[in-house]
Amino acid sequence: DQQVKQNSPSLSVQEGRISILNCDYTNSMFDYFLWYKKYPAEGPTFLISISSIKDKNEDGRFTVFLNKSAKHLSLHIVPSQPGDSAVYFCAASDRDDKIIFGKGTRLHILP
């Protein structure tokens, strides 16, 4: 049973437009959420995170939104750039600090 779900395996977005990556979770005990970006043949890199006590966190072009009642979070990238083409992993951790990852969404930024 997947506790963290990224239902879109891939997403294509025009350069300059907004990219929206979605993530759903089932465990109400999760108290921290993270997004990682992964290029081929490299390890994931941390992108942005949000605590369950917040509903929005912004860092430059990246904004993460958390809707606790819907158990849903999303990552917005605006404006999208070619270098944003990568696989994006949503992850969640609980008070035991175990981290659960989604399967990832491959983002293609189109020229």
Add this chain to the structure above:
Amino acid sequence: GAGVSQSPSNKVTEKGKDVELRCDPISGHTALYWYRQSLGQGLEFLIYFQGNSAPDKSGLPSDRFSAERTGESVSTLTIQRTQQEDSAVYLCASSLTGGLGADTQYFGPGTRLTVL
């Protein structure tokens, strides 16, 4: 500065053999994590070391998997009697203080394990 390093970068082995994967975390990082990414799957948590505390082994998929860490430095992940389903990229990460929700993890490049 030096990041997390892993060796070997690639390992091909025959089914039934044992393999050892090595991770060198960033100096001074007290927390170390092992993950794996199988083809078509997301990242899967395996094990977590924090300082001198007993490791959290809850993610290890079977008793063929074990890991050790020497103090707050190098870690080895050992897979005994490898099976084809063990084929994956094994990733190591370290963070300064642990507490996954509060501390950024820095990942190594991974070891790609192929079991024939």
